[in-house]
Amino acid sequence: MLPTLRPVTRAGEATNEGSSESTPSVAPSPLARQSDASAGEPARRVSDATVSRLPVYLQGLVSLAGEGAASVSSESLADLSAVNPATLRRDLAGIGITGTRGVGYDVKYLVHEISVVLGLNQEWPVIIVGVGNLGRALANYEGLATQGFPVQALVDIDSSIVGSAVAGVVVEHFDDISAVVAREAISVGVIATPAAAAQEAAQHLIDAGLASLLNFTPVPVVVPDHVQVRGVDLATELQILSFYQQRSTAAARGTGLPLGTP
């Protein structure tokens, strides 16, 4: 289940802002077993849209499995996942999963295959940059570790914090990011800094060799193509909701602007 993380590359250098293009040498990951089906196939191109729905399917499937369901139809699972059944079938076909005509999909098989495709059969150690309120909350959130994303490093620029322990992890200095990432075989970088520092944090994480970032600030960070960033920002979400809320209330007011008239 969990491959051991062994310090491989011991990078002692503290990138002092000077090293421009640094060594992307970090190859932290424990082995990633590709979808076990047939090995020799060319890499399937799974679309981003599909990938973003897989966790949703998985959620529903786990719930179904808990109820003892042995198989599901695309329609049932689609309902649970709030998507169109055809989309669900396309997605599954796209990752090489096949069902049985007239019957449906095998729940256990689906759970396993999706887990493998998502890479959930291994651990992805996480570093959190910025140990403020949010950073601390995340570090203390057990959900991370239980889902396979153990928080194994914390860094901050504030030297009055460095050295203290949060959730059993000692806070290290931001400047030592590269060394820390290498030492702990980190795979995912979480940006929990003030917004103004987000880009710099991202840059250092990338320089340290990371290719997966989770950004909690409201500012988008600019990254090279090979790096994936996901943003999670409360204010952004609320502002989007605000738009639709305003639109619907405006419509409800009935200001001569008919709303749902197709």
Next chain:
Amino acid sequence: MLPTLRPVTRAGEATNEGSSESTPSVAPSPLARQSDASAGEPARRVSDATVSRLPVYLQGLVSLAGEGAASVSSESLADLSAVNPATLRRDLAGIGITGTRGVGYDVKYLVHEISVVLGLNQEWPVIIVGVGNLGRALANYEGLATQGFPVQALVDIDSSIVGSAVAGVVVEHFDDISAVVAREAISVGVIATPAAAAQEAAQHLIDAGLASLLNFTPVPVVVPDHVQVRGVDLATELQILSFYQQRSTAAARGTGLPLGTP
């Protein structure tokens, strides 16, 4: 070091910069004026994709305004927002915002217009369903109120919690949702319950008349067409990152080359 979101200039709050624009003061009743200045036009259909980018633009603009910039080119703002310049221009044109050829867009005007379009010139009171760890953290997060989303109600099913105060708000019983929503003129419902209760919470919020939900659980909630739901789930985001992480490490191993190949 919480994710400091600076007080987004609520329309009406004068950010004392140039006095060029006539910042209309907050009207007694904050009417939701549709984007477009010339009344009578049929409601523009702003695409979902555009709406989701507006908060990002706004973020960059507020930052630019803070630096004293008077105008921006689509290219500059697009860089800040990590989008294509043409997309930015299309988005702005779509909400009726026009720039000046050869010059760019007026920063203050843009900030104001986008704020109005998003509905940020008024407050949207929030109810939080589920006063556990997450619910409490959200209730205590000042960012919500300063961004125009004051938490004015908390409900839970656990009667041992009901009656206590969190962040100055008394927790009421889940069964009284409808009354609470009406009394406090709530606009946005936040689901911070355990995953298993998400759908029921959503249903009650919708029954109470809400059309904007923010779901912090990993399970998608099924809602009628007129209701907008945004999901914010850490596990989902991490699982998506996990996929790309796995893919990139697999690719790196396959080629034996570092990711960037010239």
Next chain:
DNA sequence: GCGTGTGAACTCATTCACAGCC
């Protein structure tokens, strides 16, 4: 019969490229 797998049509979004205006 039932439900998957997929051709085909359709809708929507992104991006180029350039004409038009300052």
Next chain:
DNA sequence: GGCTGTGAATGAGTTCACACGC
């Protein structure tokens, strides 16, 4: 000259509809 505004091309994703296998 610089930068906006937008037709047109490209591409991605969704959904219908139905043939095929159980």
